[in-house]
Amino acid sequence: MEGRIKEIFVQKEALGYPFTYRILERLKDRKFHIIKEESPFFDDPRYKPKKDSLYLLVHKGSFLKPCPGTKQYICCRYQILNIGINCPLDCSYCILQAYFNQPYLRIFVNIEDGLKEVLNYIDERKDEIFRIGTGEFTDSLALDPITEWSKILIPHFSKRKNVILELKTKTGSIEGAISLPYRERIIISWSLNSPLISTKEEHGAISVEKRIKLAGICQKEGFVVGFHFDPLIFYPNWKEDYLRTIDLMERYLDPSKIIWISLGSFRYMPELKNIIIRRHKKSVVLNGEFIKGMDGKMRYFKPIRIELYSYMYDKLSSWYKDLGIYLCMESDDVWKESFGWSPKNSQGLKDFLDKRVIKFFGR
Amino acid sequence: MIFLSDIDVDSINTEFTPFSFSYGFDLSNLTESIKKVGLINPPILRMQKNEFIIVIGYKRILALKKLKLEKTKGFILSEDESPLECLLMSFYDNLSVRKLNEVEKAIFLSKLSSYIKSEEIVERYLPLIDLPKRKNIYEMYIWIESLSEKAKKLIASEAVSIKTIRLMYEKEIPLEEIDIYIDLMGKLSFSFNEQIQLVEYTNDICRKENIKLKGLLKKEEIKEIIKNPSLGKKDKAKRLMDILKKMNFPNLYLAEKTFKKMVDSCNLPDGVEIRVPFYFESGYRMEISFKNGKELRGKLKRLVENKELGKIKDPWKGE
Numbered sequence: 001m002e003g004r005i006k007e008i009f010v011q012k013e014a015l016g017y018p019f020t021y022r023i024l025e026r027l028k029d030r031k032f033h034i035i036k037e038e039s040p041f042f043d044d045p046r047y048k049p050k051k052d053s054l055y056l057l058v059h060k061g062s063f064l065k066p067c068p069g070t071k072q073y074i075c076c077r078y079q080i081l082n083i084g085i086n087c088p089l090d091c092s093y094c095i096l097q098a099y100f101n102q103p104y105l106r107i108f109v110n111i112e113d114g115l116k117e118v119l120n121y122i123d124e125r126k127d128e129i130f131r132i133g134t135g136e137f138t139d140s141l142a143l144d145p146i147t148e149w150s151k152i153l154i155p156h157f158s159k160r161k162n163v164i165l166e167l168k169t170k171t172g173s174i175e176g177a178i179s180l181p182y183r184e185r186i187i188i189s190w191s192l193n194s195p196l197i198s199t200k201e202e203h204g205a206i207s208v209e210k211r212i213k214l215a216g217i218c219q220k221e222g223f224v225v226g227f228h229f230d231p232l233i234f235y236p237n238w239k240e241d242y243l244r245t246i247d248l249m250e251r252y253l254d255p256s257k258i259i260w261i262s263l264g265s266f267r268y269m270p271e272l273k274n275i276i277i278r279r280h281k282k283s284v285v286l287n288g289e290f291i292k293g294m295d296g297k298m299r300y301f302k303p304i305r306i307e308l309y310s311y312m313y314d315k316l317s318s319w320y321k322d323l324g325i326y327l328c329m330e331s332d333d334v335w336k337e338s339f340g341w342s343p344k345n346s347q348g349l350k351d352f353l354d355k356r357v358i359k360f361f362g363r
Numbered sequence: 364m365i366f367l368s369d370i371d372v373d374s375i376n377t378e379f380t381p382f383s384f385s386y387g388f389d390l391s392n393l394t395e396s397i398k399k400v401g402l403i404n405p406p407i408l409r410m411q412k413n414e415f416i417i418v419i420g421y422k423r424i425l426a427l428k429k430l431k432l433e434k435t436k437g438f439i440l441s442e443d444e445s446p447l448e449c450l451l452m453s454f455y456d457n458l459s460v461r462k463l464n465e466v467e468k469a470i471f472l473s474k475l476s477s478y479i480k481s482e483e484i485v486e487r488y489l490p491l492i493d494l495p496k497r498k499n500i501y502e503m504y505i506w507i508e509s510l511s512e513k514a515k516k517l518i519a520s521e522a523v524s525i526k527t528i529r530l531m532y533e534k535e536i537p538l539e540e541i542d543i544y545i546d547l548m549g550k551l552s553f554s555f556n557e558q559i560q561l562v563e564y565t566n567d568i569c570r571k572e573n574i575k576l577k578g579l580l581k582k583e584e585i586k587e588i589i590k591n592p593s594l595g596k597k598d599k600a601k602r603l604m605d606i607l608k609k610m611n612f613p614n615l616y617l618a619e620k621t622f623k624k625m626v627d628s629c630n631l632p633d634g635v636e637i638r639v640p641f642y643f644e645s646g647y648r649m650e651i652s653f654k655n656g657k658e659l660r661g662k663l664k665r666l667v668e669n670k671e672l673g674k675i676k677d678p679w680k681g682e
Contacts, residue, residue, distance in 0.1 A: 072645075274533045277570070287571045289612050291642035301615050302643050303679035331644070 004088055005105070005146070006052040008032035013058045017109040020056050026146050027054075049097075050104035051088050054146075057106055063114035064121065067136065072294035073329040074343060076262075077350040080136045081118065081165075083111055083149055087139040089170060089204040092280035093231055096137070098272045105138075107147060119156055122163050129354040132157070135168025135189070142171045150176040158182035164357050166226060170205035172214055178221050185361050187259055188218045189226035192249075194241035197233050201283055208245050216252040224257055224360050230264035230328055232308045234288045234300055239311060246315050255320030259360050260353060264328035265308050267299040295329070302334065309338035324356045367405065370437045372427050375408060375415040381446060382409075382453040383421035384463070384470035387519025393426045402427065405436040409449055415439075418449045419456045447478040458491065465528075466519040468492045469507035476505060503532045510538065514545040523548050527558040534566055540576045547580070550589065552596035557604055564607040571611075614679070618643060621678035629671040632662045643677065 008030050014020045015034070024032060035055075063082050069075025084107040086096050097103075108114065122130050134140040134149065144150050150167065154177060157165035166187040167177065177188060190211040193201075198208045206214075215225045227249075232242075249255075266285055268276075270292070276283055290298040299305065309327060316323055326349060327335055335342035343349040396403075406420025417424055418440060427435055440449065454471060457463065463471065471492070475484055485501050494500050507518065507528065517523040523545065531541055544562065553561060569579055579585065588594070588602045609616045619639070626637050634652035653659040666672060 277566075278533075278535055286567070289614055291612075291615065291644070293642075294644050301612070301618075303614060303618070303677075333646075 004052055005030060005054045008054045008056065009035050009104075010056045011058060012036055014056045014109045017058070017112075019109040019111060022148070023054075023056060023107070023109075023146055049090060051086070051090065053104040055104055055106045056109050058110050059108035059114060062117075063108070063111070064118045064132070069329060069346065070295035073331055074327070074335065074349050075329060075346045076131070076326065076353055077346055078136075079130055079132045081132050081134045081153070082137060083108055083134050083153075084138045084143065084147070086137070087142050089139060089142060089202065091170075091203065091205070092201040092276055092283040093233075093266060093268065093285045095269065095272060097275045097279065098269050105143070107143070111149075111152060115152070115156060119160070122160060126162055128162060129357055130163040131166065131353060131357065132163060133166040133168055133189075135166070139169050139171060140167035141169040141173040141177070141188075144173045144176045148176055151180065154180050154182045154186055158184045158186055160185065161363060164361065168226075168228065170202055170211065172206045172210060174214055174218060177223070178218070183222040183224075186223060187226045188215070188223050189228060190215055191228045191230060192245055193229065193231075193233070194238060195244055196237075196241050197235075197285075201233075201280070201285060209248055212245075212248045212252045216254075219254050219257045224259050225253075226259050227261045228264070228328075229312060230262055231266035231285070232263060232312065233266055233285055234304050234308055235284050238308075242312060243315060246312075246319065250319050255323060258320075258323055259356050260324035260326060261316060262326050262328050263309050263312050264330075265300050265305045267293065267297045267329070269297055273298070294331075305330070306334055306337045309334070313339050324353070326352065365407070365438050365440055367436060368439050370408065370415060370435055370439075372424065372433055372435055375406075375417060375424050375437075377417070377421070377424055377428065380417055380421055381474065382416070382418045382449045384453070384457075384467045384474060385421050386466045386470060387464055387516060388422060390422060390426050390429060393422055394429055397423075397426050397430060397432075402435055405438055407438045407440060407452070409440045409444060410442060418444075419453050450474055450478070463492055464519045464521075465504075465525050466507065466515045468494065469504040469515075472501060472504045473508040503529060506532055511542050511545070513549070514541060517545055517549060524555040524558055526555065527562060530559055530562050534562070536562070536566070543576050543580065547589075550596070551600040551603065553600045553604075557600060560604060561607070564604070564611045568607065568610050615642065618678040625671075625675050625678065629669055629675070631669075632665050635662060635666065637675070647675070 005027060008024065008027060010020060010024070010032055012034055059082065061082075065080050065082055067075060067078040067080055069077070084105070085099075086103070086105050088105065134153070141150065153165060153167075157163055159182075164185045164187055166189050168189040168191060170191050174188060177186070192198075192208060192211065195208050198205065205211075215227070218225050229242075229245075232238075266288070268290075273286060276286055289301045289304060291301050293299040300308070309330075313325055316325055325339070326343075327338070330338075332342045332344055343352050402423060404420070404423070406423050407418040408415040408420075409418050410416075415437070420437075424435075444452075450471075454475075457467075472484060472488070475488060479488075481498065481501060485496050485498050489496050489501060494504070507515070510518070514523070518525065518528055527548075531544065536544075544565075547561070548558060565576055565579055568574075569576055572579070580589070584606055585603065588599055588606065591599065594602065622639055622643075629637075631637070636650045638648045638650060640646065640648070651659065651662055653662060
């Protein structure tokens with residue numbers, strides 16, 4: 001992945017952080033420029049990715065943010081550790097394409113300072129369980145060979161009792177994490193899809209089979225793993241295709257070491273549609289019956305979502321009963337229709353997942 | 364330098380008009396006015412290669428020619444005035460008396476782009492014509508200039524909304540397909556919302572079925588509606604939208620019809636309605652209108668006794 005970066009732009013203020021120099025050292029053969037401003041905004045909503053440009057910036061806000069769920073649907077109350085924005089992959093359905101005005105890779109160099117604040121916050125709330133991930137605004141591990149985020153983050157989270165750190169990826173950059181002596185409270189997760197969707201839509205990602213094989217390696221190395229079937233795409237033959245992925249899971253994985261599997265059907269902000277049409281002419285992700293959901297995002301018409309979820313739930317559960325399967329941003333009735341039960345509300349889902357954390361890592 | 368002079372109307376070029384951007388206008392009022400009181404404001408012209416080029420007053424000259432008047436007074440600008448100054452003179456003159464229509468904005472911006480960098484146009488001139496300072500907006504108006512005359516006429520007359528045109532631009536719909544849309548929008552009568560839906564639905568269907576717009580409109584059920592002589596323009600548009608919705612949202616369409624049938628079979632009392640939430644995303648709602656408690660009790664009693672009500676369910680669920 002680091003081979004794709006051609007230019008580095010360093011915010012003047014970022015020169016005060018050792019993290020900046022470590023990255024520059026690792027990419028010493030690349031051109032770099034010092035910039036005064038925070039990061040330029042491109043006045044062009046026709047998103048053109050600039051994945052060959054890496055910006056090293058000082059993040060001004062809080063590093064820890066609750067997942068931007070909405071009241072209308074049940075949210076798991078995940079916390080996002082905001083270490084960077086955008087990633088070297090180019091998935092056709094990626095929401096980050098809608099943030100057209102800053103289409104380049106951004107890394108926050110004051111991560112070590114930010115991390116101290118985050119850890120203090122966690123330590124002051126010992127009774128609460130924090131499920132924290134870095135894979136919402138970027139891929140957690142795609143840039144790890146350059147950033148060594150895993151080496152910075154894992155030791156701190158692994159020794160705390162009220163937190164788990166989930167590193168979510170579609171890549172094979174697990175060496176950094178595996179080389180460390182820490183396994184406790186670290187979850188390595190892969191986004192999964194059908195092999196067809198992965199090949200057609202997840203540009204730059206490794207194959208589904210490789211992801212699952214690597215997850216098996218991580219399990220053997222002592223890691224707890226997680227999976228996210230998100231976005232599930234409805235298309236002709238989707239059942240057979242998703243079953244192929246589940247078959248691969250059965251072949252390579254120990255289901256008792258899977259902490260959770262989330263399911264989420266494709267949803268998108270309305271403004272993303274034309275970007276996908278323009279940028280990914282052969283994409284099939286928009287070929288469904290999309291309606292505007294209660295949160296203003298486009299999502300499949302309810303019976304289609306129920307069909308997707310109930311099929312996946314049945315097939316996964318028939319492999320292993322206790323996989324911690326949950327839905328991302330769905331309503332109580334869709335939960336009941338698809339799974340036969342519901343956590344009722346966001347607190348209920350948080351409780352369900354926190355119990356999985358306790359089951360796998362204790363308190 | 365500028366001076367007033369008597370000019371032969373024939374010596375004024377109305378074909379080459381680098382400083383005019385009037386579009387989609389009607390000359391009848393102006394010709395009537397000139398007939399009655401003569402030309403009150405003389406045009407401003409610029410001498411160029413033995414003929415006069417119009418700087419300000421394009422419509423007035425057209426009216427004079429239409430009335431076959433041979434002579435007019437006109438202000439002559441010296442040749443020192445640069446083309447940009449002439450264009451801006453025309454622009455500010457127009458701006459002081461009226462708003463430009465969307466095509467006129469496009470023509471003006473396109474002409475201005477020959478003299479000024481796009482960044483400056485975006486920053487200085489877009490706000491003057493009520494457009495946001497955004498490069499993509501500027502680029503869209505330059506693109507509007509490249510549309511067919513038929514399209515531009517419908518845009519200028521506001522028969523096609525600028526939002527619809529923007530959607531076509533954002534979807535990068537090819538020019539030949541835009542002409543098909545424009546033709547359809549001219550033949551049938553769509554509301555502005557329907558125009559947007561028409562583009563969205565047809566674009567989605569064509570993408571899903573991997574066909575061109577032309578191919579979609581050749582489908583028998585669509586052709587029948589468009590050609591049906593017994594339907595008015597509005598009815599044709601409504602029926603076409605209904606078919607496109609059915610093709611684009613087959614499950615939703617069926618669910619809405621099935622649910623309506625279920626509700627109809629309940630024979631609800633007058634003033635009682637069951638409302639479907641948007642796209643069935645949340646729960647159903649019943650609304651009861653009543654004048655007093657007695658009437659309410661009566662309606663509630665009838666509802667409780669109504670066995671058909673107990674059969675209402677999500678329309679996609681089987682028996």
